[in-house]
Amino acid sequence: MTEAPRFLHPIKAPAAHAGLAVTFDAPLPLDCGRRMSPFTVAYTTYGTLAPDAGNAILICHALTMDQFVASDNPVTGKPGWWIDMVGPGKPIDTDRFFVICANVLGGCMGSTGPSDTNPDTGKPYGLDFPVVTIRDMVRAQKRLIDHLGIRRLLAVVGGSVGGMQALQWAATYPDHVKAVVPIACAARHSAQNIAFHEVGRQAIMADPDWRGGEYQQHGVRPTKGLAVARMAAHITYVSEAALQRKFGRNLQNREAKSFRFAPDFQIESYLHHQGASFVDRFDANSYLYITRAVDYFDLAEEHGGQLSEVFRLNAPRFCIISFSSDWLYPPVENKRIAHALNAVAARVSFVEIKSDKGHDAFLLDEPEMYAVIRGFLNHAAGAP
Amino acid sequence: MTEAPRFLHPIKAPAAHAGLAVTFDAPLPLDCGRRMSPFTVAYTTYGTLAPDAGNAILICHALTMDQFVASDNPVTGKPGWWIDMVGPGKPIDTDRFFVICANVLGGCMGSTGPSDTNPDTGKPYGLDFPVVTIRDMVRAQKRLIDHLGIRRLLAVVGGSVGGMQALQWAATYPDHVKAVVPIACAARHSAQNIAFHEVGRQAIMADPDWRGGEYQQHGVRPTKGLAVARMAAHITYVSEAALQRKFGRNLQNREAKSFRFAPDFQIESYLHHQGASFVDRFDANSYLYITRAVDYFDLAEEHGGQLSEVFRLNAPRFCIISFSSDWLYPPVENKRIAHALNAVAARVSFVEIKSDKGHDAFLLDEPEMYAVIRGFLNHAAGAP
Numbered sequence: 001m002t003e004a005p006r007f008l009h010p011i012k013a014p015a016a017h018a019g020l021a022v023t024f025d026a027p028l029p030l031d032c033g034r035r036m037s038p039f040t041v042a043y044t045t046y047g048t049l050a051p052d053a054g055n056a057i058l059i060c061h062a063l064t065m066d067q068f069v070a071s072d073n074p075v076t077g078k079p080g081w082w083i084d085m086v087g088p089g090k091p092i093d094t095d096r097f098f099v100i101c102a103n104v105l106g107g108c109m110g111s112t113g114p115s116d117t118n119p120d121t122g123k124p125y126g127l128d129f130p131v132v133t134i135r136d137m138v139r140a141q142k143r144l145i146d147h148l149g150i151r152r153l154l155a156v157v158g159g160s161v162g163g164m165q166a167l168q169w170a171a172t173y174p175d176h177v178k179a180v181v182p183i184a185c186a187a188r189h190s191a192q193n194i195a196f197h198e199v200g201r202q203a204i205m206a207d208p209d210w211r212g213g214e215y216q217q218h219g220v221r222p223t224k225g226l227a228v229a230r231m232a233a234h235i236t237y238v239s240e241a242a243l244q245r246k247f248g249r250n251l252q253n254r255e256a257k258s259f260r261f262a263p264d265f266q267i268e269s270y271l272h273h274q275g276a277s278f279v280d281r282f283d284a285n286s287y288l289y290i291t292r293a294v295d296y297f298d299l300a301e302e303h304g305g306q307l308s309e310v311f312r313l314n315a316p317r318f319c320i321i322s323f324s325s326d327w328l329y330p331p332v333e334n335k336r337i338a339h340a341l342n343a344v345a346a347r348v349s350f351v352e353i354k355s356d357k358g359h360d361a362f363l364l365d366e367p368e369m370y371a372v373i374r375g376f377l378n379h380a381a382g383a384p
Numbered sequence: 385m386t387e388a389p390r391f392l393h394p395i396k397a398p399a400a401h402a403g404l405a406v407t408f409d410a411p412l413p414l415d416c417g418r419r420m421s422p423f424t425v426a427y428t429t430y431g432t433l434a435p436d437a438g439n440a441i442l443i444c445h446a447l448t449m450d451q452f453v454a455s456d457n458p459v460t461g462k463p464g465w466w467i468d469m470v471g472p473g474k475p476i477d478t479d480r481f482f483v484i485c486a487n488v489l490g491g492c493m494g495s496t497g498p499s500d501t502n503p504d505t506g507k508p509y510g511l512d513f514p515v516v517t518i519r520d521m522v523r524a525q526k527r528l529i530d531h532l533g534i535r536r537l538l539a540v541v542g543g544s545v546g547g548m549q550a551l552q553w554a555a556t557y558p559d560h561v562k563a564v565v566p567i568a569c570a571a572r573h574s575a576q577n578i579a580f581h582e583v584g585r586q587a588i589m590a591d592p593d594w595r596g597g598e599y600q601q602h603g604v605r606p607t608k609g610l611a612v613a614r615m616a617a618h619i620t621y622v623s624e625a626a627l628q629r630k631f632g633r634n635l636q637n638r639e640a641k642s643f644r645f646a647p648d649f650q651i652e653s654y655l656h657h658q659g660a661s662f663v664d665r666f667d668a669n670s671y672l673y674i675t676r677a678v679d680y681f682d683l684a685e686e687h688g689g690q691l692s693e694v695f696r697l698n699a700p701r702f703c704i705i706s707f708s709s710d711w712l713y714p715p716v717e718n719k720r721i722a723h724a725l726n727a728v729a730a731r732v733s734f735v736e737i738k739s740d741k742g743h744d745a746f747l748l749d750e751p752e753m754y755a756v757i758r759g760f761l762n763h764a765a766g767a768p
Contacts, residue, residue, distance in 0.1 A: 032643035131643040191627035191651040192619065198652045199616045201645065202659075203587055206608035224590035232583045232616050235576065240711075243575035249682055257680055259416035259515040261585065261672060265679070267575040268582045275586070288645060295649070296641055298633055327624075327711075 019044050019067055019074070021110050024143050028105075031133040031296075038119070041144045042110025043067050043102035046086060047094035049148070055381065056150045057092060058141060059101040060158030060165035062363075063233075063290055064282055066109040069101040070094070075109070075281050084365060091374040092157065096381075100148065104165075105140040106132045106290050108283035115216060115283045126213035126285060134161075134297045138168045142176070152176050155380060157373070159183040159362035160329070161290070164297050167337065170318070171299055171310045179317040179380035181373060184326050184362045186333035187307055187340070188298035193328065196236055197291040200229030204284050213285055226284045227275030234274045239325035239358030243267060300340075307340035315346035317383070319376040321362070321369055322352050328359040349376070403428050403451055403458070405494050408527050412489075415517040415680075422503070425528045426494025427451050427486035430470060431478035433532070439765065440534045441476060442525060443485040444542030444549035446747075447617075447674055448666055450493040453485040454478070459493070459665050468749060475758040476541065480765075484532065488549075489524040490516045490674050492667035499600060499667045510597035510669060518545075518681045522552045526560070536560050539764055541757070543567040543746035544713070545674070548681050551721065554702070555683055555694045563701040563764035565757060568710050568746045570717035571691055571724070572682035577712065580620055581675040584613030588668050597669055610668045611659030618658045623709035623742030627651060684724075691724035699730035701767070703760040705746070705753055706736045712743040733760070 021042040027035035044067045049056060059069050059082070070086040072079055086092045086099055103111035106129070114129035121128070145153060156166040156177050163185025170180045186193075204210055207225030211218050235243075247267040251257065254264065263269045303309035318341055322334035331352045338350035353368045355361045362369065405426040411419035428451045433440060443453050443466070454470035456463055470476045470483055487495035490513070498513035505512070529537060540550040540561050547569025554564045570577075588594055591609025595602050619627075631651040635641065638648065647653045687693035702725055706718035715736045722734040737752045739745045746753065 127645070131645075188633065190624065191631045191633065191649075192624045194633070194649050194651050195615075195619045195627065195655055198647070198655055199612060199619070202615060202656075203590075203612045205645070206587075206612055207590065208592055228583060228587045228590055228612065231579075231586060235579045235583070240574065240576045243579065247575040249572065249575065249578070249685075261511070261515075261589070261676065263582070265575075265578050265582075267578050271579055271582055272586075292645065301633075 019110060022144060022147055024147075028136070028139055028143065030130050030136045030139075032130050034130045036105075036112065036130065039105065039112040039140065040110065040116075041102050041105075041112075041140050043100055043144060044069065044071055045101075046070050046099040047097055049098040049150070053148075053150045054152070054154060055096065056098045056100060056145070056148070056153050057155045057157060057377070058145065058153050058169075059086065059092070059099060060141070060156060060162035061101060061104065062158070062160040062162045063294065064278070064287070065162070066107065067101045067103045068109075070099070073281075081363060085370065085373070091370040092377065093374075097154065097377070100144070102141050102144055104137045104290065106137070106286060106293060108286040111140070113283065114213070114285035114289055124214075124216045126216070129285070129289060131292055131296075132289060133293050134164050134168050135172060137293065138165055138172055141165070141169075142173060145176070152178060155179040155181060155377060157181040157183070158185075160185055160359065161294050163329075164294065167299055168297075170316050174311075174314040174316060177316050178383075179319070179376070181319045181321065181376065182334075182337065183321040183369070184323055184329055184334070184359055186329040187300060187310075187337050189295050190333070194295045196233060197295055199232050201288050201291060203228040203232070204288060207284075210284060213288075215284070221279070222284045223279040226279045226282070226287060227272075229287060230278040230282075231271045231275045234271065236328045237358060237360040239327065239356055241325060241356045242358055245356070307336065308343035311341055311346055312344050315341060315344065317380055318346060318348040319372065320348065320350045321372060322350075323355045323357065323359070323361040323366075324352055325356045326359040326361065403494060406528060406531055408531075412520070412523055412527070414514050414520045414523075416514050418514045420489075420496065420514065423489065423496040423524065424494065424500075425486050425489075425496075425524050427484055427528060428453065428455060429485075430454050430483040431481055433482040433534070437532075437534045438536070438538060439480065440482045440484060440529070440532070440537050441539045441541060441761070442529065442537050442553075443470065443476070443483060444525070444540060444546035445485060445488065446542070446544040446546045447678065448662070448671070449546070450491065451485045451487045452493075454483070465747060469754065469757070475754040476761065477758075481538065481761070484528070486525050486528055488521045488674065490521070490670060490677060492670040495524070497667065498597070498669035498673055508598075508600045510600070513669070513673060515676055515680075516673060517677050518548050518552050519556060521677065522549055522556055525549070525553075526557060529560070536562060539563040539565060539761060541565040541567070542569075544569055544743065545678050547713075548678065551683055552681075554700050558695075558698040558700060561700050562767075563703070563760070565703045565705065565760065566718075566721065567705040567753070568707055568713055568718070568743055570713040571684060571694075571721050573679050574717075578679045580617060581679055583616050585672050585675060587612040587616070588672060591668075594668060597672075599668070605663070606668045607663040610663045610666070610671060611656075613671060614662040614666075615655045615659045618655065620712045621742060621744040623711065623740055625709060625740045626742055629740070691720065692727035695725055695730055696728050699725060699728065701764055702730060702732040703756065704732065704734045705756060706734075707739045707741065707743070707745040707750075708736055709740045710743040710745065
């Protein structure tokens with residue numbers, strides 16, 4: 001096990017930092033049957049770990065996010081992706097809680113992923129990287145938590161694919177987490193969800209610069225395919241109503257239609273921007289691997305489809321949050337989780353927040369979400 | 385004006401035929417300001433035109449459909465796309481009505497489109513083809529109707545983009561159509577609709593075999609990009625519930641997940657099939673042009689956004705049909721049209737059919753739709 005030199009424990013994070021990383025030599029068993037060794041988990045922390053290590057909150061990031069939840073992202077230079085949620089005095093209050101956020105296994109922000117060197121070949125993994133699952137990601141996070149000397153997390157919080165990781169924590173390590181907050185997620189990926197992911201993957205793999213996944217060796221990147229994948233995905237993150245309100249049929253910097261194929265409409269320029277900025281910060285193979293992990297996610301699968309069975313033993317406290325206009329993981333999917341927990345008499349609260357912002361509402365200014373999470377965490381911290 | 389040799393008028397269509405075509409030399413003025421000459425309209429007819437030419441029904445096809453509405457498609461060898469709707473004794477009864485269906489301008493099934501020779505250069509049009517609009521398509525259809533000796537159509541019927549053409553007929557030629565049946569459509573393309581189209585176009589244009597639209601000269605075709613475009617679009621044609629019911633998370637020809645990127649799930653194989661079969665029958669540039677025409681569609685635009693103004697003068701009878709699970713052109717968009725017609729006291733009936741099949745329901749077995757259309761057309765035929 002190798003630690004990044006700047007690692008201190010317990011740590012008081014500076015206002016912005018480049019993140020930490022720890023490398024584990026002991027093999028990580030994966031759902032595919034393979035074992036990974038060594039593997040690195042890149043992460044950030046905020047706040048101070050209490051002497052009894054009882055104030056630790058793990059935040060799990062979404063599909064293409066990263067560990068820079070509340071500090072500047074060193075790649076984009078932009079502020080953390082949840083700075084209104086995490087920080088001193090914020091709903092997840094770093095004056096009170098020790099917050100950890102780790103880049104997922106398979107990612108491209110420091111945790112081991114397909115762009116890293118395969119120790120067996122000395123070349124980048126590419127498609128030799130094992131297809132990992134949400135559970136594998138959570139297993140890697142558990143190693144980090146052990147390493148940090150935390151036996152039981154106060155809470156695991158996450159939105160979207162981060163919410164799936166929170167659910168997986170409750171399923172796999174119920175004795176090591178007191179409370180979970182899954183936001184805007186589902187206990188399984190639906191056929192439509194898989195379909196959108198497959199479109200994105202096909203767009204990447206159709207790009208000749210993908211080179212069968214070995215683009216790094218060729219000094220190229222499948223940016224066109226990755227941009228198309230991002231554009232398609234982005235539509236699913238936003239509600240129809242929000243797109244109409246924000247863009248409607250407004251033209252971009254012109255008085256009349258051009259009768260050409262360059263972007264005429266604001267919505268087109270917006271999508272192009274989403275695609276272009278994404279390829280500057282994200283690795284195409286990581287996109288393949290993480291979307292695949294999400295497609296494979298179906299918590300109830302090993303219990304004959306009975307979701308309640310997943311949580312029968314020692315379920316942590318749940319606070320499930322959904323957004324009314326989220327059509328990627330609609331409220332009914334979030335409710336399914338609450339119903340399953342009710343069926344085993346687990347402690348669960350469920351909130352459906354009225355919002356027209358769609359799936360991405362969990363990343364946006366949603367005062368009701370802030371209030372719910374602040375209240376729930378304060379209560380969980382004080383509970384036995 | 386040149387007629388295809390097999391053209392007979394009035395015509396009793398054989399059970400299956402390869403279609404007809406007529407070429408017009410008189411220039412067609414287009415919304416972009418250009419004029420097209422010559423241009424060809426490829427079409428089929430079914431049934432017999434009455435001596436007073438009062439029994440003619442024009443069917444307008446959707447985005448990637450064609451004129452083979454009720455006869456075998458010579459490219460795919462498959463039956464017509466609406467054989468349960470159009471034929472002897474069917475809701476649109478060819479024992480009684482003379483049915484016409486024309487390939488849209490910009491298409492790739494015989495009507496002039498980007499794959500045809502540009503008379504100015506002697507090479508395929510490619511991107512030199514003018515960006516046409518739904519109104520341009522309808523103008524070309526009007527030429528055909530004039531040519532067939534029909535002063536006033538009994539009805540114009542169409543689903544999806546065909547429904548937009550029906551609406552455009554009512555707006556542009558109200559004196560030449562007695563009744564219109566727009567199905568599963570909208571009076572304008574929404575921001576989300578444009579976004580999905582732009583993703584498809586970007587997928588095509590990202591394919592290096594697109595060659596700036598000049599792939600024909602290079603003997604290649606952007607099949608990978610076109611397949612991705614089709615896959616993304618196809619998701620919008622089906623409801624989430626129908627995908628879940630039909631495919632769910634079922635695996636394709638395997639007992640367990642492969643932990644690879646080949647299709648594991650039935651929904652993935654299904655999408656691949658949709659993409660692969662589409663590229664065998666459709667031209668990539670036609671896809672660009674027709675999607676652009678639809679993006680540009682906004683009937684109320686020239687009336688300051690007041691849709692009712694479009695229909696103020698001499699509106700035909702309307703029968704508007706929508707499907708409850710259509711999320712591409714949801715019932716609320718269809719209802720907007722009905723409300724606009726109500727506001728000018730036009731004769732309109734509106735039906736929302738309960739179905740979980742999504743947008744494509746109009747192409748599927750929907751007994752209520754058949755009954756509504758049969759009744760409406762019978763009534764319209766007898767009305768003054």
